[in-house]
Amino acid sequence: MLEDRYGLPLSTASQAARDAYVAGVDSVISGVAGYRGHLATAIDNAPDFALAHIALARGMFLDADVAPARTLAAKARELSASATPREQSHIDAVALAIEGKPVQAMQAMHAHLKTWPRDAMVLAPATSVFGLYGFSGDADHEEQLYQLLASLAPAYGQDWWFEAVYGFAACETGRLDQAWTLLERALAANPRHAHAAHFRVHVMYERGESAMALDFLEDWMPRLDKRSLTHCHLSWHVALAALAVGRTDRAWEVYRSSVHPGGAWGPPINVVTDSVSFLWRAELAGQPRNNTAWREVRAHAQSSFPKAGLGYADTHALIACVVEDDNEALQTRLAEIRDKLEVNKYPPGDVVIGITDGFAAYGAGDWDSAIFELEAARPETVRIGGSRAQRDLIDLTLVAAYLRANRIEDARRMIAQRPGRQAAVPVMGYQ
Known part of the structure; x- marks a missing residue:
C-alpha cells in the first residue's frame, strides 16, 4: 500500500491521489493556503478515498466553512465503510470535532493515538490554543x-x-x-x-523582543498567501509589535489592511478577537478611540457570533459591546451565558462574566471596581482559551487600572511577574 508522510498505509492505489493528499495535509497542518486544490485533486483521482474527504473537511472547518465541512465529514464517514480500521478510527476522531462534539472527539483522539501515535491529522485538532484542549x-x-x-x-x-x-x-x-x-x-x-x-x-x-519580532515578520510575511488561515492573526502580531516599538502608523496600516473586518480575510474568531484586542491595546497605549473601527468590529462580532457559546469569542464580543455602549446586546449575551451555566454547558464557567464586569467598570472610569473584578477574574482567565499573549489583554487592562488609581507599586509588581510584558505594549506610557 502507499503511505502518507508519517509512514501510515493509505487505502488508495493512485500515486497521484496519494501525492496530492500528502500535499493537502501538509497545507492544512502548516496553516498555508493551497489545501483545497491539493485535496480536490486527490479526490478527483480517487473518488472513494475517504481520508482525502475528511482532510478537506478539516481544512474547511478551520476556515469556518462549517456547513460544507460537516457535509464532507458525513461523506467521509460513508466512504470509511471500505477503509482500514486505522482510517475508520481516524475519520471518526476528526469528524467528531467537526460535528461539534469536543468531549467525544477528545476521547476518540486519545484512543486512536494509543495505537497510531504518528497520525498527525488526528492529533492536530487537540493542539494549539483553539484546539480541543484550548477550549x-x-x-x-x-x-x-x-x-x-x-x-x-x-x-x-x-x-x-x-x-x-x-x-x-x-x-x-x-x-x-x-x-x-x-x-x-x-x-x-x-x-x-x-x-x-x-x-x-x-x-x-x-x-519582550518586540523589535526582533517585527523585523522577523516584516521579512517573512510578504511570501505568505493572504488566503492562508494564519495571515490575519500573524498580521495582528505585526500590528502589536509595531505598536510596542512606537511605530503607530505602521500598526494602524497593518490593522486596516489585514486585521479588521473590512480589510482582512480570516476565520471570524481571529478577525473578531484580534480586532478587539488591537483596538483596546491601542487605547491603553495612548491612541485616541477609533469609533468607526469599533462600530465595525461590534457589528462583525454580533453577526459572526450571534449567540453565546464560545467563551473566547464571547469575551471579545462583550468588550466591543462595552465600548459601543450596546447594553442590550451585552445583557442578552450575558443572560445566554448564565442560562448555559445553569445547565453546566459553558466550559469557561463564570469568568467571562467577571472579565466583562471589569472591562465595563474600566470603561466607566470606575478604577476601583475594575481592579476588584479583574483581580478576581484573573486566576481563572486561562479557562477562556487563547494564548498567554492574547490573554494579556486582561492583565494589561488591570495594569492600566492600577495606574489610573495611582496604585503604582501594584502595577510594577504585576508587570514584574512576567518581565516580557513590560515591553509588550506601552501602557499609558509606563516605563
Whole structure:
C-alpha cells in the first residue's frame, strides 16, 4: 500500500491521489493556503478515498466553512465503510470535532493515538490554543497538552509539524528555551511553515523582543498567501509589535489592511478577537478611540457570533459591546451565558462574566471596581482559551487600572511577574 508522510498505509492505489493528499495535509497542518486544490485533486483521482474527504473537511472547518465541512465529514464517514480500521478510527476522531462534539472527539483522539501515535491529522485538532484542549475550559489545559505532546515526542522525532506544536505548548507553559529550540528547528526544516513562524513570534513576545519580532515578520510575511488561515492573526502580531516599538502608523496600516473586518480575510474568531484586542491595546497605549473601527468590529462580532457559546469569542464580543455602549446586546449575551451555566454547558464557567464586569467598570472610569473584578477574574482567565499573549489583554487592562488609581507599586509588581510584558505594549506610557 502507499503511505502518507508519517509512514501510515493509505487505502488508495493512485500515486497521484496519494501525492496530492500528502500535499493537502501538509497545507492544512502548516496553516498555508493551497489545501483545497491539493485535496480536490486527490479526490478527483480517487473518488472513494475517504481520508482525502475528511482532510478537506478539516481544512474547511478551520476556515469556518462549517456547513460544507460537516457535509464532507458525513461523506467521509460513508466512504470509511471500505477503509482500514486505522482510517475508520481516524475519520471518526476528526469528524467528531467537526460535528461539534469536543468531549467525544477528545476521547476518540486519545484512543486512536494509543495505537497510531504518528497520525498527525488526528492529533492536530487537540493542539494549539483553539484546539480541543484550548477550549476545554480546564484551568490546567496548557500543561495537559504539553504533557501529551511530550509523551508523543519519541514517535515523531524531528518532524517539522510536530516540533512546532510541541514548541508552542512549551512556550505557553513557560518553557521558553525548549520552545525556541523546537521552533527554530521546525522553521529550518520547513521555512514556509506559517504556524512555526507564528509560534516563534509568541516566544519573542514572551521575552519582550518586540523589535526582533517585527523585523522577523516584516521579512517573512510578504511570501505568505493572504488566503492562508494564519495571515490575519500573524498580521495582528505585526500590528502589536509595531505598536510596542512606537511605530503607530505602521500598526494602524497593518490593522486596516489585514486585521479588521473590512480589510482582512480570516476565520471570524481571529478577525473578531484580534480586532478587539488591537483596538483596546491601542487605547491603553495612548491612541485616541477609533469609533468607526469599533462600530465595525461590534457589528462583525454580533453577526459572526450571534449567540453565546464560545467563551473566547464571547469575551471579545462583550468588550466591543462595552465600548459601543450596546447594553442590550451585552445583557442578552450575558443572560445566554448564565442560562448555559445553569445547565453546566459553558466550559469557561463564570469568568467571562467577571472579565466583562471589569472591562465595563474600566470603561466607566470606575478604577476601583475594575481592579476588584479583574483581580478576581484573573486566576481563572486561562479557562477562556487563547494564548498567554492574547490573554494579556486582561492583565494589561488591570495594569492600566492600577495606574489610573495611582496604585503604582501594584502595577510594577504585576508587570514584574512576567518581565516580557513590560515591553509588550506601552501602557499609558509606563516605563
